[in-house]
Amino acid sequence: MNAVAEFFRNLYEATGLNFTVFYDPYDRDRYLRGVWTTIYLSVVSIGLSIVIGGVGAWLQGSPVALLRRLVNGFVVVFRNTPPLVQIFFFYFGLGTLLPASFDASGLRQPLLNNVQWAIISLSLFAGAFNVEIFRSGIEAVPRTTVEAAEALGYTRLGAYLFIVLPLALRVCLPSLNNNLVNLLKTTTLAYAIAVPETLYAMKQIWSESQNVPEMMSVLLATYIALVGLLVWIMHRWERALAIPGYGR
Amino acid sequence: MRGALPVLLPFRAPERGPPTLTRAHLVMLAVALAALAPAALAQASGAPLSPLAVVWKWTPLLLAGFGFNLLISFAAMAIGTAAGFGLGLAQLGSSRVLRGLAWALTQFFRNSPWLVLLFFAMFLIPFQVRIGGVTIPLPDWLKAIIGFALPVMANVSEIVRGAVRSVPTPQWESADSLAFTPRQTMWMIILPQCIKRMIPPWMNVYSLITMATVQASVVGVTEMLTLTGQVHAAEGGRPELFAPLYGFALLCFFVYCYPIDLMTARLERRFQVR
Numbered sequence: 001m002n003a004v005a006e007f008f009r010n011l012y013e014a015t016g017l018n019f020t021v022f023y024d025p026y027d028r029d030r031y032l033r034g035v036w037t038t039i040y041l042s043v044v045s046i047g048l049s050i051v052i053g054g055v056g057a058w059l060q061g062s063p064v065a066l067l068r069r070l071v072n073g074f075v076v077v078f079r080n081t082p083p084l085v086q087i088f089f090f091y092f093g094l095g096t097l098l099p100a101s102f103d104a105s106g107l108r109q110p111l112l113n114n115v116q117w118a119i120i121s122l123s124l125f126a127g128a129f130n131v132e133i134f135r136s137g138i139e140a141v142p143r144t145t146v147e148a149a150e151a152l153g154y155t156r157l158g159a160y161l162f163i164v165l166p167l168a169l170r171v172c173l174p175s176l177n178n179n180l181v182n183l184l185k186t187t188t189l190a191y192a193i194a195v196p197e198t199l200y201a202m203k204q205i206w207s208e209s210q211n212v213p214e215m216m217s218v219l220l221a222t223y224i225a226l227v228g229l230l231v232w233i234m235h236r237w238e239r240a241l242a243i244p245g246y247g248r
Numbered sequence: 249m250r251g252a253l254p255v256l257l258p259f260r261a262p263e264r265g266p267p268t269l270t271r272a273h274l275v276m277l278a279v280a281l282a283a284l285a286p287a288a289l290a291q292a293s294g295a296p297l298s299p300l301a302v303v304w305k306w307t308p309l310l311l312a313g314f315g316f317n318l319l320i321s322f323a324a325m326a327i328g329t330a331a332g333f334g335l336g337l338a339q340l341g342s343s344r345v346l347r348g349l350a351w352a353l354t355q356f357f358r359n360s361p362w363l364v365l366l367f368f369a370m371f372l373i374p375f376q377v378r379i380g381g382v383t384i385p386l387p388d389w390l391k392a393i394i395g396f397a398l399p400v401m402a403n404v405s406e407i408v409r410g411a412v413r414s415v416p417t418p419q420w421e422s423a424d425s426l427a428f429t430p431r432q433t434m435w436m437i438i439l440p441q442c443i444k445r446m447i448p449p450w451m452n453v454y455s456l457i458t459m460a461t462v463q464a465s466v467v468g469v470t471e472m473l474t475l476t477g478q479v480h481a482a483e484g485g486r487p488e489l490f491a492p493l494y495g496f497a498l499l500c501f502f503v504y505c506y507p508i509d510l511m512t513a514r515l516e517r518r519f520q521v522r
Contacts, residue, residue, distance in 0.1 A: 060267070072267035073276065080505040081498045082459035084466070085473060089498060093491030132266060185361035192466050199364060212371045220360050220368070227359045 018211040021218060027205050034201025035222060041118060041187045041197060042230075046180050048123035053130025053176075057138055057168075058160050060131065071131065078128030084189050086125055091117040091193045118190035126183040133179060137172030138164055170241050177234040181227055188223075198222055266513050269506070297483070299492040306479045307496075313472035314500045316389075320471065321458040323393045328400025328457070329450070335401060336408025342430070350405070357402035362460050369395030370467045392464040396457055403453045410449075411442035448516040455508045459501060472497055 008022040021031040059071045098111045149159040191199045206215040338350035376385045423433040465473040476493050
């Protein structure tokens with residue numbers, strides 16, 4: 001670790017390339033915390049959005065027309081509006097309408113903080129896309145398979161959970177993969193409501209150290225590495241789930 | 249159909265299509281608005297304007313801001329499409345170095361967050377360039393357009409590559425046997441067939457970039473979202489104004505993007521290769 005710090009300190013002195021995040025403990029800490037926040041945001045939103053997608057796709061097949069329409073309305077609205085405006089709408093619009101407590105110094109303590117609102121809006125945004133993705137997967141499951149499950153006494157929920165969803169998941173993994181990568185990239189929007197994720201941390205660092213080009217390269221490299229990691233995990237998962245003789 | 253064994257029929261997915269809005273959604277929206285209306289109108293009794301009146305009062309300004317968003321999206325799409333077309337063709341070219349370079353550029357700009365690319369353009373493009381003795385200023389909005397054109401370029405590049413790849417190989421072979429040069433084959437035989445396949449994903453990218461233009465407000469370009477914030481401040485910064493104002497922004501984008509989405513889905517179905 002020290003050698004790395006030493007190298008970048010020397011690099012700065014020799015060439016003027018100022019990579020503060022690698023030798024300045026304060027900046028490094030901020031950067032790492034930013035990356036950690038990005039990972040936290042992504043992992044929680046990915047989990048929630050998959051749950052939203054699964055539940056939404058199940059409700060889309062529900063016999064109750066009202067439920068189906070509600071889900072369809074949710075999907076259509078969230079797919080066709082800008083995610084940044086959604087975040088603002090949730091954080092400012094709904095956040096200020098919710099009841100809040102006041103701390104000892106009289107400051108307003110909202111019920112949900114900015115990180116939580118970011119997670120909620122990002123999950124809903126990606127979840128709307130996931131509903132669509134899961135729906136396409138479910139449509140690819142043969143009707144006869146569902147009938148066979150029903151013949152074996154599965155309930156509608158049971159057949160969905162144990163028969164349809166596992167098969168559908170395998171079909172729609174590639175598009176799910178795409179959407180989750182997109183979600184990871186969308187987490188940068190949390191910057192706008194001051195969530196201290198990677199972009200926010202970097203902005204602070206380059207404002208103080210005046211090293212925009214260097215930090216910009218680190219920032220881009222960070223996101224490419226994170227996206228690469230996610231794609232790698234998804235491919236591992238895809239391979240682990242592959243059914244022999246099904247698909248390529 | 250009758251008499252055939254149903255179990256052995258080849259499977260065909262039922263055509264349910266993507267979800268669309270129906271008249272029932274209008275009813276639901278009306279019910280929701282009716283439930284919220286007392287809250288929105290209750291504040292009207294006091295001195296300040298009710299939230300809806302505020303939105304109505306500022307609608308011309310906000311719509312002008314929205315128009316600027318659309319302008320950014322058109323410009324970014326035009327630049328990005330032209331550049332992406334070139335990059336996509338380079339990805340399919342015969343030169344190995346060029347191919348690798350184009351591939352790397354495409355992947356780089358496709359996998360970076362759009363907001364980061366926007367920052368990238370805002371900070372790393374100089375505020376003016378000097379060509380000969382002429383100084384050309386590069387205002388923020390122009391840099392934002394370039395920032396949005398970068399991801400468009402990468403996405404269009406992938407669309408072009410995918411579409412060209414989807415043309416059956418015999419097309420290339422028969423063109424070859426008819427003594428077309430590779431360039432002629434590409435421009436006169438392959439690409440005309442590709443245009444049809446490229447339109448739906450291209451419209452998708454357009455819809456995405458339109459929705460992304462609001463991110464320009466984060467880097468200080470005055471567009472609809474910036475104006476919305478300013479309107480909110482001008483009306484005294486009342487917290488109950490946030491939801492209607494941002495709701496109005498959501499509505500504008502929805503009204504613009506939803507028809508595009510519907511048309512994309514319809515074209516996709518029509519152009520589907522079975």
